[in-house]
Amino acid sequence: TILILDFGSQYTQLIARRIRETHVYCELHPFDVDPQFIQDLAPIGVVLSGGPASAFTEDAPRAPQIVFELGVPVLGICYGMQVMAAQLGGQVENAQTREFGYAELAIEPCQLFRNIQDRIAPDDKPMLDVWMSHGDRVDALPPGFSVIAHNAATPYAAMADESRRFYGLQFHPEVTHTLQGKAIIDSFVHDICGAGHDWNMPDYIEEAIGRIRAQVGNEKVILGLSGGVDSSVAAALIHRAIGDQLVCVFVDNGLLRLHEAKQVMETFSRNLAVNVIHIDASRQFLEQLKDITDPEQKRRTIGREFVEIFQLEAEKINDAKWLAQGTIYPDVIESAGSHTQKAGTIKSHHNVGGLPESLHLKLLEPLRELFKDEVRELGLALGLPHDLVFRHPFPGPGLGVRILGEVKYEYAELLRHADAIFIEELKNSGWYEKTSQAFAVFLPVKSVGVMGDSRSYEYVIALRAVQTEDFMTAHWAELPYTLLAKISNRIINEVRGINRVVYDISGKPPATIEWE
Numbered sequence: 001t002i003l004i005l006d007f008g009s010q011y012t013q014l015i016a017r018r019i020r021e022t023h024v025y026c027e028l029h030p031f032d033v034d035p036q037f038i039q040d041l042a043p044i045g046v047v048l049s050g051g052p053a054s055a056f057t058e059d060a061p062r063a064p065q066i067v068f069e070l071g072v073p074v075l076g077i078c079y080g081m082q083v084m085a086a087q088l089g090g091q092v093e094n095a096q097t098r099e100f101g102y103a104e105l106a107i108e109p110c111q112l113f114r115n116i117q118d119r120i121a122p123d124d125k126p127m128l129d130v131w132m133s134h135g136d137r138v139d140a141l142p143p144g145f146s147v148i149a150h151n152a153a154t155p156y157a158a159m160a161d162e163s164r165r166f167y168g169l170q171f172h173p174e175v176t177h178t179l180q181g182k183a184i185i186d187s188f189v190h191d192i193c194g195a196g197h198d199w200n201m202p203d204y205i206e207e208a209i210g211r212i213r214a215q216v217g218n219e220k221v222i223l224g225l226s227g228g229v230d231s232s233v234a235a236a237l238i239h240r241a242i243g244d245q246l247v248c249v250f251v252d253n254g255l256l257r258l259h260e261a262k263q264v265m266e267t268f269s270r271n272l273a274v275n276v277i278h279i280d281a282s283r284q285f286l287e288q289l290k291d292i293t294d295p296e297q298k299r300r301t302i303g304r305e306f307v308e309i310f311q312l313e314a315e316k317i318n319d320a321k322w323l324a325q326g327t328i329y330p331d332v333i334e335s336a337g338s339h340t341q342k343a344g345t346i347k348s349h350h351n352v353g354g355l356p357e358s359l360h361l362k363l364l365e366p367l368r369e370l371f372k373d374e375v376r377e378l379g380l381a382l383g384l385p386h387d388l389v390f391r392h393p394f395p396g397p398g399l400g401v402r403i404l405g406e407v408k409y410e411y412a413e414l415l416r417h418a419d420a421i422f423i424e425e426l427k428n429s430g431w432y433e434k435t436s437q438a439f440a441v442f443l444p445v446k447s448v449g450v451m452g453d454s455r456s457y458e459y460v461i462a463l464r465a466v467q468t469e470d471f472m473t474a475h476w477a478e479l480p481y482t483l484l485a486k487i488s489n490r491i492i493n494e495v496r497g498i499n500r501v502v503y504d505i506s507g508k509p510p511a512t513i514e515w516e
């Protein structure tokens with residue numbers, strides 16, 4: 001295992017993903033994790049992430065000293081390098097000139113940069129193009145260290161103590177803008193830490209199946225299937241492990257997309273022969289949502305209804321002992337929460353939390369250690385359809401938060417059809433893969449139009465398409481006008497009740513991705 005200590009950089013999860021991509025298992029923990037935990041984990045190498053703090057202040061977050069005493073290689077990135085310098089006897093200062101963006105570095109021969117360079121300068125020096133983003137910098141090296149990369153603005157752009165195998169990089173190897181970043185990370189984990197290539201999907205499936213069987217024995221497992229990627233992959237994996245001991249409950253809340261319920265049943269019940277109980281509760285949800293206009297109250301109502309229905313079904317399944325959930329690694333990291341992480345929740349995201357206690361079931365979470373891209377890879381390896389595995393995220397409350405104000409069946413139907421046209425055209429044009437999330441929103445306001453010779457007075461559909469890495473910030477997608485024109489035409493012509501289509505050009509922040 002490679003241990004990554006998180007000092008709160010927005011790129012920390014990227015470090016973990018890059019390491020996993022080199023087929024090495026790694027874990028990410030807050031920088032202030034218990035030293036005993038680190039000792040017990042016995043990592044073969046440690047990475048200190050970047051972070052927003054200043055290493056030269058009194059109360060700056062520090063790496064647990066044990067990290068430097070384990071006798072294993074340590075790589076400090078950005079703040080991680082500064083904290084390493086500060087703790088090992090060097091000095092950090094506020095740089096006169098901050099550096100953001102591309103920088104060209106001259107590098108020295110060392111184990112970390114072995115066989116790595118972007119080009120050779122006229123004076124025969126190997127050069128590296130890197131992505132910088134820092135205000136502070138190392139000003140004096142700790143004893144034992146030497147410079148392995150520099151330029152005029154940053155004399156200590158990278159440092160190394162090769163006898164102890166400690167390395168510091170002022171730049172970010174984990175972002176794709178640093179072209180040789182992957183090679184540098186590869187060099188650190190394989191050549192310097194001596195990691196093997198033992199993190200791969202086929203082996204992982206075998207191991208996971210073994211673990212699930214050992215965990216549940218011959219007891220029954222219940223899983224709430226939503227049709228989303230995580231719960232679907234969890235279902236496919238558990239089914240592979242224990243077959244009919246798994247019972248899935250699929251609750252149709254009436255707020256799903258066009259034909260979604262049918263697709264879920266076809267994929268799981270028919271094609272994969274998974275035991276799925278299909279509950280059509282759309283009427284019940286709509287009744288409960290009547291007259292409710294406040295977004296948070298809608299979320300709570302939908303969440304509560306779901307729990308109630310799910311619980312009722314679960315109780316009917318005799319001798320079920322386990323509740324399976326599609327929790328993935330980013331969920332685990334977020335709920336572990338170091339205090340460098342931003343705390344406030346902007347919206348109360350509904351999930352099935354709260355279920356386990358009331359049901360007295362044990363929790364089975366087979367995807368707990370996987371990142372989203374690994375979950376997708378696993379899904380494909382388990383034979384799930386490409387469309388399902390690569391679908392955009394869909395919120396738990398579904399169309400409930402995409403119909404502004406009160407939710408009505410009539411509105412949901414209009415939205416479903418408009419949304420289906422939008423998504424179909426995105427897929428046909430190749431834009432579905434180029435956007436992270438796209439959907440239609442129903443606005444319950446009427447505007448005037450003209451259709452044929454008569455005046456129309458009908459509802460508005462807004463289209464939203466965003467590009468984002470992490471859904472915390474997002475840009476609206478610059479869809480081609482010709483594509484928008486085609487979608488607008490189709491929606492207005494094919495969805496009776498809509499006479500106007502608008503495109504949302506707000507970024508997050510200040511807007512959110514969903515409209516409610």
Ligand code: XMP
Pocket residue numbers: 299346347348349350351393394395396397437471508511512513514515516
């Ligand atoms: P926002 O609107 O907060 O959305 O920018 C960020 C991401 O979270 C999804 N989202 C939700 N997911 N329950 C969910 O399961 C919710 O209540 C919820 N609200 C937003 C949203 O679709 C986007 O991917």
